[in-house]
Amino acid sequence: MKIYIRSASSISPQETFNNPLFLNELSEYPNNRLTCIEPDYNELIDPKLSRRMSRIIKMSVASALSCLKDAEITNPDAIITGTAYGCLEDSGIFLANMVEQDEEPITPTAFVQSTHNTIGAQIALLLKCNRYNNTFVSGGVSFENALLDATMLLMEKDTDNVLVGGMDEITDMSHTVLSRMGLYKRKPVPNRDLFKLNSKGTIGGEGAAFFLLAGTPSKNDIxxxxxxxxxxxxxxxxxxxxxxxxxxxxxxxxxxxxxxxxxxxxxxxxxxxxxxxxxxxxxxxxxxxxxxxxxxxxxxxxxxxxxxxxxxxxxxxxxxxxxxxxxxxxxxxxxxxxxxxxxxxxxxxxxxxx
Amino acid sequence: MDKLIADLKEQISVQLKLKNIKPEDIGDEEPLFGAGLGLDSLDVLELIVLLKQKYKLKVSAEDGPKVFRSVKSMAEHIIAKQVQNV
Missing domain, CATH: 3.40.47.10 (Thiolase/Chalcone synthase)
Known part of the structure; x- marks a missing residue:
């Protein structure tokens, strides 16, 4: 069975968000860390709602809302996300707070927002969507498993459309830890030259991409x-x-x-x-x-x-x-x-x- | 009292990430919940932790609604407890 991609939205280290031009210019980074080019969230998310959101949540919510807008869908039949690291920034904040406060009671928001399914939940809360909501945390195939779940839902015919997304963020803490583990190159390498060097290690990245998938075709499928x-x-x-x-x-x-x-x-x-x-x-x-x-x-x-x-x-x-x-x-x-x-x-x- | 209220406004603004509201724009007697600042139940927990961390105060469930009515009521509670402890 074919699954139709009605719309796609991406916030990435390139100018991909709401940009009618498709990767027309390379955004260059001089070191081993590529960070997302983020939009002005005040134009996209009510500041009262976004005040507790960390960067990855805001990136994901903005990407999801843009995807739905492009597909002209206000409330999807299901929301499925895939993330390996989840809300890493908030996880780091509450762990650091525990240490700094000598394990005394700490502020709850960072903990509440640190779980992997926060992103899917925040999108559902914003849309007032009480339907199927699932998050896959499966390492390097987290997004693929979310996609697979969406595909199976659409094959069951009870679901017309699914909002599915994959997202992960890089933080100072995670970049340091993953560098120590040897994941990244030891010397700064511009992303322009990534494939020119024969050496160990890669460059760190992040992003949030969302897709509105449907089981039936429409004239707008991409x-x-x-x-x-x-x-x-x-x-x-x-x-x-x-x-x-x-x-x-x-x-x-x-x-x-x-x-x-x-x-x-x-x-x-x-x-x-x-x-x-x-x-x-x-x-x-x-x-x-x-x-x-x-x-x-x-x-x-x-x-x-x-x-x-x-x-x-x-x-x-x-x-x-x-x-x-x-x-x-x-x-x-x-x-x-x-x-x-x-x-x-x-x-x-x-x-x-x- | 005025200094304490100003400090509390600053601390509340930071703790609750009220980026679009300046501390000085929060009224002394403005309700923190409902029609006022529009805070919610998660914010109550943040305020409880704030009083614990900054002022070493615990707020009981019975005192909660009275203490967290406004910035001024929070300041009054802090002063009352500090006087009790002298």
Whole structure:
């Protein structure tokens, strides 16, 4: 069953929010941390309601509201979110408060707002939406699991539309911790040069992307989701290739039917080796773009990739700022997004023109 | 009393993240809840913690509605408790 993307909205380290131009200019960052370009929230969210919201909640709520507006939907049948880190800023605040206050009673707001499902709940509260509301916290496939849940809901036919989103934020604390763990490059690397260096580590990123999905077509759909799958810790590259082949075969297509491959290369040689090998085994000659020089690495970055893929199909164009390899097709009908997060969580999302 | 009220307004503004309301714009006797500042139940918890952290005061459930009526009533409660403790 096809799932129709009626609208898509993204707040990211690029000028993606409410921008009619599709990735026309690269926003550059000189170091290993890409932070979102945020709108003026006072124009989007009632200040009385937003005063308790942390940055990730505001980014997500703004993205969700914009997505609904574009789809001309006031109240969706379901709200599903996917986030690995949740509301990290508030988690850090209340943990720091506990230490600073010698475990005496601390202010409740940061704790209340720190749970992973706060974002879905805040959107529901704003919309007064009492319907299905679910949040997936599954590491590097949190967004994909939210998407899968949305797909299954729509397949059950009781639901006409679903608002689904993926979001994660980077904070000073998380950037420091993840740097210590060796996730990021040791020396500052501008995002423009992410794919030019052969070194370990990547650059940190964040973002909030929302989609209004429907089970029936409309004249305003921007793209369709044909299928998606996830797999966990494949043993070797052969197993990964088998997973990709099985996925495509189930859709009655092969690699040559893919007009554009979007891969999750993040500039870390340990990470990108898998994409290089897969290119040799399966995807040789298929036009390919990578996207993490635009949004950085974070567990729900496939939300940004899906937003990007849907807009590639909608505009039938590949922005010049993307790291493009291959010969462009006249018409981009099928786009495959393949990403893995630290070679643990792998995902495939196949989208097509409607 | 005036200094205490001014301090409380500043502390309430920070604690409750009232970004669009300046501390000096909060009236001394303006109701904190309902038609006044429009605070809610979560804010009550914040105010209870504020009094505990800044003034080492506990507010009982019976005293709550009276204490948190306005900034002035909070200040009066703080002074009354401080006098009791002398």
């Amino acid at each position: 793209a369709c989701i044909d299928a998606l799958t996830t797999f966990y810790k494949p043993g070797d590259i052969t197993e990964t290739a088998q997973q990709v082949n099985s996925f495509l075969t189930a859709q009655s297509i092969n690699c040559n039917d893919i007009d554009l491959l979007i891969t999750g290369n993040n500039g870390d040689t340990r990470n990108d080796e898998i994409y290089v090998q897969l290119q040799q085994l399966l995807f040789g000659g298929i036009p390919t773009v990578s996207y993490k020089n635009l949004c950085g690495e974070y567990p729900t970055s496939t939300g940004f990739a899906l937003w990007m893929g849907a807009n590639v199909i909608k505009t039938n164009s590949i922005p010049a700022i993307l790291n493009y390899k291959g010969t462009a097709q006249n018409k981009i009908n099928k786009v495959l997004i393949y990403n893995h997060y630290q070679n643990t969580h792998h995902s495939l999302i196949l989208i097509s023109s409607c």
